[in-house]
Amino acid sequence: MSLSIRIISGKYGSRILRAPKELPIRPTKSQVKESLFNILQNKLSFKNLKVVDLFCGMGSISYEFASRGANVIAVDEHPGCIKFVEKSTGELNASIRPIKSDVFHYIENNQPQADLFFADPPYDFNRGEYDKLINSLFSINQNDNVWLIIEHSSKIDIHKHNYCTDSRKYGSSRISFFQQ
Numbered sequence: 001m002s003l004s005i006r007i008i009s010g011k012y013g014s015r016i017l018r019a020p021k022e023l024p025i026r027p028t029k030s031q032v033k034e035s036l037f038n039i040l041q042n043k044l045s046f047k048n049l050k051v052v053d054l055f056c057g058m059g060s061i062s063y064e065f066a067s068r069g070a071n072v073i074a075v076d077e078h079p080g081c082i083k084f085v086e087k088s089t090g091e092l093n094a095s096i097r098p099i100k101s102d103v104f105h106y107i108e109n110n111q112p113q114a115d116l117f118f119a120d121p122p123y124d125f126n127r128g129e130y131d132k133l134i135n136s137l138f139s140i141n142q143n144d145n146v147w148l149i150i151e152h153s154s155k156i157d158i159h160k161h162n163y164c165t166d167s168r169k170y171g172s173s174r175i176s177f178f179q180q
Contacts, residue, residue, distance in 0.1 A: 005060045008033055010046075010067030012092055017063070019084050025057035028120060028151060032170045033064060036149070039168075039177075044116070044147075046070050052112050054103045054119040054133075059085040059096065061118050066094040073114075074098045075106050104132070111140040116147040123153040130158045138163060138180045148178040 005027050007015045019025070028036075040046075046068035053062040056074035058081060065072050066089075074085050074096050085098040099106060103121070106112070117137055121129070130152070137148055152158055154174040159167030167176040 003027060003058065005058065005063075006030065007063050007067050008037065010064070010069070012063060012067040012094070015063075015092070017058070017088050019058040020080065023058060023080050023084065024078055025081065026120075026123070027058060027060050029170070029173065032151065032173055032175060033060065035168065035170065036175055037064060037068075039166075049116060050114040051116045051118065052114045054106075054117060055121045056085060056098075057081050057120065059088060059098075061120065062096050063088070063092070063094065065116075065118075066092070066096050070095070070116075072096040073112065075101055075103055077102045104136070107133075107136050107140070113141060113143075115145065116149065118149045118151075120151040125152070125156070127156060127158065130156065131161070134158070134161055134163060134178060138178075141180075144180055146180065150176050150178070152176065 003019045005017050049070040051065045051070045051072045053074045056062055056076045059074050062072045062074040082098045082100040089096040154169050159176040163178040165177050165179050
């Protein structure tokens with residue numbers, strides 16, 4: 001048995017990827033992905049956009065960005081997730097660079113510069129961990145145009161953070177947008 005995701009749009013649109021069921025993931029729902037990319041297409045040009053997908057899991061969001069022309073770094077600490085992203089990236093010939101690392105360790109040691117960061121941490125993250133993630137990314141990226149988008153449980157109130165510019169609820173999920 002496997003988990004399936006469908007790439008919504010772009011160069012790889014309608015492609016279906018199947019990941020092993022034992023991966024510790026919670027893929028972003030299609031409705032949430034569609035809404036997210038509808039919002040972003042009116043605000044950003046995807047061509048050559050530099051994206052870092054943190055807690056990438058099976059890479060669902062990474063494939064969507066790459067399919068639309070972005071250059072993506074996909075970070076996750078689970079070896080099975082990174083192996084799947086590597087395999088899928090090769091099959092698609094996508095512009096995605098998978099990196100196996102703890103996200104906080106990756107940020108601290110690499111100080112990544114990007115136009116957009118997407119993070120989908122485990123839903124059991126606490127408010128302090130979210131604050132650490134948001135503050136660490138904005139402390140290393142001084143560009144006012146940097147975006148941070150976090151998918152999180154609708155039960156946690158990070159959308160009240162000072163840098164939050166918008167937040168949308170989709171059932172038990174929420175997408176919150178941050179800019180410095």
